[in-house]
Amino acid sequence: MAGNMPPQWLGLLRWSLKYKDGTSDSKLRPMSDEDKTFLENVMKNLVIDENEQIRMGITTLKMGAKEKATSSSDAGKTTIDKDATSGVVEAENRDAISELEALDREESEKDEITRKKEEVLEMLDDIVINGDNAHNFCKMGGIPSLLSCIKSEQNSLVQKALHFVATLTQNNKVVQIEYLKAGGLQPLFTILKTSSNGDLIAKAIGAISATIRGCKAGETAFKKAQGLPFLLKMLDDKKMENSLPSAAVRKSIALISHFMGLDKANVTLLVALGAPRIILGKIGDKDLDVRERALGILLEILEEKDNTAAKAKTALLSVDVANLIEQRMKMVEGAIREGDEDDKEMYSVELDSLRSLDDLLNK
Numbered sequence: 001m002a003g004n005m006p007p008q009w010l011g012l013l014r015w016s017l018k019y020k021d022g023t024s025d026s027k028l029r030p031m032s033d034e035d036k037t038f039l040e041n042v043m044k045n046l047v048i049d050e051n052e053q054i055r056m057g058i059t060t061l062k063m064g065a066k067e068k069a070t071s072s073s074d075a076g077k078t079t080i081d082k083d084a085t086s087g088v089v090e091a092e093n094r095d096a097i098s099e100l101e102a103l104d105r106e107e108s109e110k111d112e113i114t115r116k117k118e119e120v121l122e123m124l125d126d127i128v129i130n131g132d133n134a135h136n137f138c139k140m141g142g143i144p145s146l147l148s149c150i151k152s153e154q155n156s157l158v159q160k161a162l163h164f165v166a167t168l169t170q171n172n173k174v175v176q177i178e179y180l181k182a183g184g185l186q187p188l189f190t191i192l193k194t195s196s197n198g199d200l201i202a203k204a205i206g207a208i209s210a211t212i213r214g215c216k217a218g219e220t221a222f223k224k225a226q227g228l229p230f231l232l233k234m235l236d237d238k239k240m241e242n243s244l245p246s247a248a249v250r251k252s253i254a255l256i257s258h259f260m261g262l263d264k265a266n267v268t269l270l271v272a273l274g275a276p277r278i279i280l281g282k283i284g285d286k287d288l289d290v291r292e293r294a295l296g297i298l299l300e301i302l303e304e305k306d307n308t309a310a311k312a313k314t315a316l317l318s319v320d321v322a323n324l325i326e327q328r329m330k331m332v333e334g335a336i337r338e339g340d341e342d343d344k345e346m347y348s349v350e351l352d353s354l355r356s357l358d359d360l361l362n363k
Contacts, residue, residue, distance in 0.1 A: 050127050054137050057120040061145035063113050114154050121149070121160040128168050131175075137168065138178040150187045155197065162188075162203035166210040176215040184211065185221055192230065198240075202248035205231075209255050219262065228266070229273055231256055236278045246287035253282065253293045260300060267301060268308045276301060276312040277319055283354075284328055288346065295353035302360040313361060321361060329354045 031039075128134040137143075146168075149161035165184070169176050188211075191204040208227070212218030222228075231252045234240060256275070259266045275297075282294035301312045332351045336344050 050130075050133055051136055051140075053127060054124065054133065054142070055140055057124045058137070058140055058142045058145055060116050060120045061142070061149060063117070114152075114157055117149060118157055118160050121157075121164045125160075125164050125167050128164075131172050134168050134172050134175045138175055143179060143182040143184065147182065147184060147187055150191075155200065158191070158200060159203050162191075162200070162207045165207040166203075169207075170210040171214065173215055176211055176218055179211055180215070180218055180221060185218075185225065189225060189227075189230075192234070196240075196243065198243045198245045198248055201234075202245050202251060205248055205251040205255065209251060209258075213255075213258060219259070223259075223266075228256065228259060228270060232270070232273050232275055232278050235282070236274075246285070246290055249282065249285065249290050250287060250293065253279070253290065253297065257293065257297055257300075260297065264304075264308075267304070271301065271308050271312045271315070274315070276315045280316060280319065280321060280324065283324070288350065292350055292353065295350065295357060298357055299353060299360070302357070316361060322358070325354055325358050325361075329358070 124137070128137055146161060146164065149157055150165070152158050152161070165179070165188075169179050185208065188204045188208050191200055192208075195201055195204075208222065212222045234244070235249065235252055237244075256270065256279075260270065279294045279297050283291050283298075285291050285294070298312075298316075302309050329351065332347050332354065336347050336351070339347070
């Protein structure tokens with residue numbers, strides 16, 4: 001290769017190698033105490049002690065708070081200054097702007113301790129996804145302080161606490177049992193029965209579902225607390241129809257479906273409580289997932305071909321179900337005709353379910 005170099009480059013190479021060949025004497029010396037301390041601190045900061053984070057988080061959740069009295073039961077009627085709105089917007093019928101004003105007002109009225117608790121719940125929510133960390137949270141005495149957050153008068157704190165309960169307990173039988181032993185279902189049911197805030201209700205249903213599903217003790221406790229009748233009553237409440245978000249309806253129907261799959265006795269109970277008629281009212285819901293889940297429940301009941309299915313069929317035929325199904329099928333078929341391929345795929349399952357339901361009712 002050197003023979004192909006121009007003379008000037010070859011001369012430069014020889015000169016470079018003569019004065020600098022790329023090697024030098026090593027100057028190794030023992031690490032000083034100062035360097036050792038620096039390196040130890042760097043390594044320590046890189047390693048996150050999640051147990052210590054949990055311990056510090058629980059300490060924060062135990063702190064007392066001077067929170068503004070805004071009861072979760074009055075969450076849908078809150079905090080807009082009447083003078084600021086000039087009496088134009090009623091608390092029960094606020095538009096989007098007034099809701100933003102209420103949120104801004106609530107945020108400004110939070111004290112520092114409440115903000116810290118909310119930040120801690122968000123931080124812990126990421127940590128307890130790990131089942132071992134969730135168990136450690138319980139062993140360190142975190143559940144009582146969590147329940148105090150659920151009972152808070154600050155709605156935003158309650159929502160974050162409910163979300164945390166769902167993360168903490170989901171698919172973790174050890175934690176589910178610990179939460180149940182601490183009386184954790186009671187404040188969740190209190191929210192369902194007293195709150196008019198749809199978002200809180202949806203979060204509470206999600207927390208209940210995560211706590212009891214797959215846990216026999218939890219499922220039994222839910223039934224003893226008349227959970228199924230209450231869910232049906234809530235879904236049938238015309239006063240809550242506009243305020244109940246799709247998430248709450250969806251989670252309620254999913255929980256009802258779960259109990260149907262556990263025991264045929266639950267299906268018999270639900271039919272006796274009027275579930276077919278109530279669930280039928282959801283096949284026209286604005287939320288596609290709600291509609292599909294509702295149709296799934298009706299099909300599951302009617303396909304049994306037993307006495308319970310016969311009673312359900314009689315109940316449905318008494319409310320002119322054929323006309324309702326026909327109207328819904330026309331709407332879905334129209335959406336498919338006017339939509340694109342994505343719409344066709346999205347609505348095809350719903351249309352098939354409607355046709356199956358119609359067939360079962362006409363047999």
